[in-house]
Amino acid sequence: MDDVVAPVALEAVRRRGPERLPGEPRAVGYLFVAPAFLIYAAFTLVPLLHAVNLSFFEWDGLTPGTFVGLRNYAAFFTDPLIRSSYGHTLVLIVFFSFLPITIGLLLAASLSRIRIRGLTFFRTILFVPVIITNVVVAVTWAWIYAPDGPLNAFLRAIGLGHVARAWLGDFTWALPSVGLVGTWGEFGFCMILFIAGIMKIPASLYEAARVDGAGPVREFLAVTLPGLRHELTVALVLTVIDALSTFDLVYVMTSGGPGTATSVPAFQVYSRAFLTNQVGSAAAIGITLMLIVFAVTFGITRLMERGEG
Amino acid sequence: MTGISRRQVVANYAILIAFSAIAIYPIAGVILASLYPRGTNPSGFSLPPSWNFGNLATAWTEGQFGMYVRSSVIVATVVVIVSTVLSILGGYALGTMRFRGATTVFYLFLLGMIIPFEAIVVPLYYDLRALRMIDTYWALILPEISGSVAFGVFWMRAFFLSAPRSLIEAARIDGASSWHILWRVLVPLGRPAILTLVVLTFAGSWNEFFLPLVMTTDPKYITVPQGLSLFSGRYTTDTPLLAAGAVIVMLPVLVVYVFTQREFIRGMLSGALKG
Secondary structure, three states, X not given: OHXXXXXXXXXXXXXXXXXXXXXXXXXXXXXXHHHHHHHHXXXXXXXXXXXXXXXXXXXXXXXXXXXXXXXXXXXXXXXXXXXXHHHHHHHHHHHHHHHHHHHHHHHHHHXXXXXXXXXXXXXXXXXXXXXXXXXXHHHHHHHHHOOOOHHHHHHHHOOOHHHOXXXXXXXXXXXXXXXXXXXXXXXXXXXXXHHHHHHHOOHHHHHHHHHXXXXXXXXXHHHHHHHOHHHHHHHHHHHHHHHHOOXXXXXXXOOOOOOOOOOOHHHHHHHHHHOOOOHHHHHHHHHHHHHHHHHHHHHHHHHHHHOXX | OOOOOHHHHHHHHHHHHHHHHHHHHHHHHHHHHOOOOOOOOOOOOOOOOOOOOHHHHHHHHHOOHHHHHHHHHHHHHHHHHHHHHHHHHHHHXXXXXXXXXXXXXXXXXXXXXXXXXXXXXXXXXXXXXXXXOOOOOHHHHHHHHHHHHHHHHHHHHHHHHHOOHHHHHHHHHOOOOHHHHHHHHHHHHOHHHHHHHHHHHHHHHHHXXXXXXXXXXXXXXXXXXXXXXXXXXXXXXXXHHHHHHHHHHHHHHHHHHHHHHHHHHHHHHHHHHHO
16 A cells, blocks of 8 residues: 555655755655554564563463563573573574584585585585475474484484484483484585685685695684684574574474473463463563573674674 | 695585585485375385375375465465565665664664564564454464564665665656656666565565464464474374475475575575674
8 A cells, every 4th residue: 555655645745845965865765664664663663562561460361460570580590491491592502503603614614625516506405404494394303303213213224223212202312303403404504604705705815824834724713714703703693593582393393392301482482371371471581582682692793793803 | 726635625525415415315305205105104215115296185185285375375475575565665765865763763673683573472462362363364464574574674775775876866867756766777776686585585474483373273374384283293103194294385485495596595695694
């Protein structure tokens, strides 16, 4: 509808005398940005404020709520289930962030020393895990991890049959198993991000390093790593955010189980708000999670860009 | 490129091939599994004894995927069109015009790119319920547009900032309105950037899981990912059929990806870098 109204409205604004700054109309800008901003405000910013408000109440979703101040936030320290959910997130960060970045970095660095034929082809393949629907990924890996699935079949075939188990039903192994799916999902993205970054590093820097007799390790530390500072920041921020807000994988693969062994904050938001009627607590966990995401984003960016120059 | 032995080159390719295999194995494995006879247990390492393409048809009817695909297509189409147009308009304003509050608006959009959905899902449900929108397409479409314009505006703004100023000046001197300059001069120029945005928005909408999970209970409005989640609960023991369901769900995105992988990858990389 905005499409129909806008041209007319815009024409009216435009006719109101000569513009003050050639090439820089002013008031028209509001009309152009308004549709996007209004829908964004109505369905993101307003619910966000509403969430902050909800988080101060104890509410079952039906009867009038009770104001409880910061008690829902204090639960972050006292409720063992919330604490263990955030604890699980720390484990997931290792799998979603540190492992893929390390793998991606090592691969990209080793590839940087040669000219690769068919890079587009490899890039297309390596990027596939990034684009596949999470639910498909979850269903696929649940099959791989199944008691009679390919992983156990493989272990039995190479004589490690005693290691085989129901991976997702195991209290110790369920969380790392979910984490490893994250590693699979992120490493290609990190690697391609780093390869693109390395291509932007001037070849003269590498030549200079080689003239100075630098081996692969020195070259990596002196040229590649500093040159990838920006890409590393981006990869860290994005993968840590992914780890913090994991939901689809956990919901489909384990529903937080066995017991609460794979429960994560996002899953607590879902189950408290929509299964066990603790709406205020769910809102508080959501807001806490957002504040952590903000802190992590700004923290990593500050830390990584500080030493620049 | 001196000082690099043939052995190093071979080793590099070996590493590259090994990791490509890891990346593609689960997907290839599930596609192969979907072609096994129903009720068998695919090993995951061999070709099916016979090629049972019929599983796809069976999964399609038994899993009601026709209905889910219909919902997903309706939602994704509306979201992609509306959100792309709004992003172009918003990005145009923030990229080429100066007005009071523009910076604030820009930062608010930036914030939207990192607000996790978990933070707003709870009140969103109660707000939409109050508006009587639960179990309608609106409950999916409106929040998805809201979620995608943040990145969209940001992305299009970057394009408009990079568009040659002289072109805009010239068109203005010819007496073109800002509306005309946008659609006749800049949008044709920005086709690659817009295509990237369309592809990313489509993938985001097609893959969305948490939102539909919360907003829809009526099977009529359930989208494909949740459909697969329900299907997997019913057919845990029939791997080939379950795999066929997974193939149905991943196929559209995979096809779009194969044909637009350049835009896809460029979009995800540069979108990430500019963020």
